[in-house]
Amino acid sequence: MIRMQDLQKDFTVRVKAGRLRREKRTVAAVDGVSLTIERGEMVGYIGPNGAGKSTTLKMLTGVLAPTSGEVSVLGLTPVPQRTRLALRIGVVFGQRSQLWWDLPLRESFRLLRHVYRVPAAEHEARLRRCRSLLDLDAFLDTPVRQLSLGQRMRGELTAALLHGPGVLFLDEPTIGLDVVSKQAVRSFLAELGATGDVTMVLTTHDLADIERLCHRLVVIDHGRVVHDGTIEALHERYGSRRSLVVDLDRPLPDGFTLPGATLTGVEADGHRVTFALDTASAGAAVAGLVSAASVRDLSVVEPDIEDVVARLYASA
């Protein structure tokens, strides 16, 4: 579906070298990336600023030619076959719009139908689905420039999908959105992904997008892939553990230990304790605690993906 083999993109930049001199330097924005993405996968493509995410997406969509290596999307080579590819992919780049600024949203959709030559019945069916899932009706007749960011993003998603693409590239689809719009966009993408018909590659700095949407996470740094796997695998690799937070009527007896868990926090004069679950299951840890202490309340806290990713960036 999507294949990248030793994909490389170098940019030549001029950097200051002394007071007046500038010298040319080559920056490898994407540095030997090899990835295969199968049909129906939803892949999160993340990395710190300047890691090479947008450059990769630009090569996948035919906007930029690779310096070397190979790339194919739906069996097409993006730059030379850009027009054919455009008919089969959808692109949502948070910062750019594919809508007509001065026209009502509805008119943009109508024009896109002609641009992509979509049969009327297919267009209608897809638009109807987007209207209901993304709640578009209240602002279909509003000129795009008057839409809020959240409304416009819902319009952009619709615009990207009206021709029924097999692959959807999303660059920061939730950036700048309020909480409600973020949820709407995420639920919509989750539903779309669940159909298995659309392969999605998503870049984001909002890790909640990834947690909600992507089973597979590719982390890139300095143009290289530093992690490719599930979120669980990432937690495992970085030793992140679930925690048990316990409120107690009385502090724990001196020298109390819980097999397979480590005491990592004591608050409120010993009335609240936190254990990291190393090897113990939550059930076993709770049983151990209840038998030895007077437990008022407890909760299991999942490891925080922001934390793991920060550690990953720091170590890459």
Ligand SMILES: Nc1ncnc2c1ncn2[C@@H]1O[C@H](COP(=O)(O)OP(=O)(O)OP(=O)(O)O)[C@@H](O)[C@H]1O
């Ligand atoms: N047209 C260009 N000319 C020169 N350098 C570029 C160009 N485009 C990108 N770069 C450089 O390539 C590197 C990767 O940039 P890219 O935009 O792909 O990163 P990114 O991971 O998308 O970052 P961000 O999260 O900030 O959007 C950066 O060092 C950037 O400065």
